[in-house]
Amino acid sequence: MNSINFGQGVHETPFFPEDQETNLLNVCLTIKAELIASGTQGNDGLPQPSLTNEIHPLFKLSRWVTGPNQDTERIYNRLKPALRLASLLLTNPKAISSYWPRLLYGHHVHFSGYDCTRDYLEPSSRETSPSTPSAVSDTFLKMSKNVSFLFMFANPARPDLSRVFGITCPGRDISDSHTLVPFAKPFKWPRVQRHREHPTIGLHHSFYDFFAYQYLKASTSLRYRQLFVLAQTLVHEVAHAFSMFVHPERGELAVEPWYCREFMQDVTQRQELGWTWERYMFGGALIPINNNVEDMGPLAYSLHHRVPGQGQRVLVNGAEARFLGAYPGAHGAPRRMSMSFVTMEWVAGWFTAEGWREWEGSGVMLRAMGGHLVLVLDQTPEQTLVYVAEVFTGPGEEVWIG
Ligand SMILES: [Zn+2]
Numbered sequence: 001m002n003s004i005n006f007g008q009g010v011h012e013t014p015f016f017p018e019d020q021e022t023n024l025l026n027v028c029l030t031i032k033a034e035l036i037a038s039g040t041q042g043n044d045g046l047p048q049p050s051l052t053n054e055i056h057p058l059f060k061l062s063r064w065v066t067g068p069n070q071d072t073e074r075i076y077n078r079l080k081p082a083l084r085l086a087s088l089l090l091t092n093p094k095a096i097s098s099y100w101p102r103l104l105y106g107h108h109v110h111f112s113g114y115d116c117t118r119d120y121l122e123p124s125s126r127e128t129s130p131s132t133p134s135a136v137s138d139t140f141l142k143m144s145k146n147v148s149f150l151f152m153f154a155n156p157a158r159p160d161l162s163r164v165f166g167i168t169c170p171g172r173d174i175s176d177s178h179t180l181v182p183f184a185k186p187f188k189w190p191r192v193q194r195h196r197e198h199p200t201i202g203l204h205h206s207f208y209d210f211f212a213y214q215y216l217k218a219s220t221s222l223r224y225r226q227l228f229v230l231a232q233t234l235v236h237e238v239a240h241a242f243s244m245f246v247h248p249e250r251g252e253l254a255v256e257p258w259y260c261r262e263f264m265q266d267v268t269q270r271q272e273l274g275w276t277w278e279r280y281m282f283g284g285a286l287i288p289i290n291n292n293v294e295d296m297g298p299l300a301y302s303l304h305h306r307v308p309g310q311g312q313r314v315l316v317n318g319a320e321a322r323f324l325g326a327y328p329g330a331h332g333a334p335r336r337m338s339m340s341f342v343t344m345e346w347v348a349g350w351f352t353a354e355g356w357r358e359w360e361g362s363g364v365m366l367r368a369m370g371g372h373l374v375l376v377l378d379q380t381p382e383q384t385l386v387y388v389a390e391v392f393t394g395p396g397e398e399v400w401i402g
Helices: 021-030 032-037 072-091 100-105 132-143 159-163 205-214 220-246 248-253 261-265 273-282 344-349 353-362
Strands: 010-014 107-109 120-122 148-151 164-169 200-203 286-288 299-305 322-328 335-341 370-379 383-393
Touching: 021 032, 021 322, 021 370, 072 132, 072 205, 072 220, 100 132, 100 220, 120 261, 132 220, 148 205, 159 164, 164 220, 200 205, 200 220, 205 220, 220 248, 220 273, 220 286, 220 299, 220 344, 344 353, 344 370
Parallel strands: 148 200
Antiparallel strands: 010 164, 107 120, 164 200, 286 299, 299 335, 322 383, 335 370, 370 383
């Protein structure tokens, strides 16, 4: 599924782009004990969030729309661990050393006579210039004078929007038709510079409901899942906003290129700059398996893989995966998907200075996942064959499926 909406100039982040959550939930129920044993539910021993870095001006309270059911001030203290994590992801020198320079300086290649699905970013020598990290930081600071955040209201006319974590609109004038938060009283909007792009980032209202009404009785693990997915969503949407901000024509037309030409041939990649950032930073987009923001279940990231031949063994990191069973088929073309379940220690580690030091010291972008479970789903319209494997990945290692 192409998650870029070419028609309306808005970038949306689907919960579960593969649309296979029903199957997946059934599968997860059969391995519930293994999922718990592998650390996906967490325990009371998780450390408390302990990051103390400054919150980036992008996310400061004055950038949030206020009004009925937009009382961000009331929940701001509870959001702070997520805002600190999102801020670190946009200020840590290693975290911004790659990915962002391409968005800033990459040449947008468009093939005339084709639609945007073949657009991509060509590398530029400026990406590796010594001054580039500060140019990226400067751009974040400039954006912080022009971005607005809000919590979307449920939109009965757009049920598809109830299935997105966040959306980014290039301007406020087209924002309210998607978010149902009017650019009018009694809502108060942040100041922006009208002569520049002023993206609006809308978050699923369940984030608001969780932090306003359910936070106090939620477990530490559930709070962590909320905070992590919120931080991930914020930076994902900032990536869309960044692309619109430095290349306004992308905002107006909602033309978002592939991150690089090679990704067009890679079935595990997508033409979606926010998702590319998640892949680059975490190894994939972390999605709750129960497809629910408020009662967020274990987090897993999904990747597509090359469709296998008939009757082949499924190898995960070189070892044969265990066949779990045959489940109902999935509409559409045959495909192979993997779901890697992250442990709650992995999630909590991003909220501690020690976790970041460990990640920085390893010299690679992907933080070690350690031992975790991986599901492989081979889907055809007739049936879904499911395999499970327990794997160990060290720093920078992705799961290899063959
Ligand atoms: Zn997106």
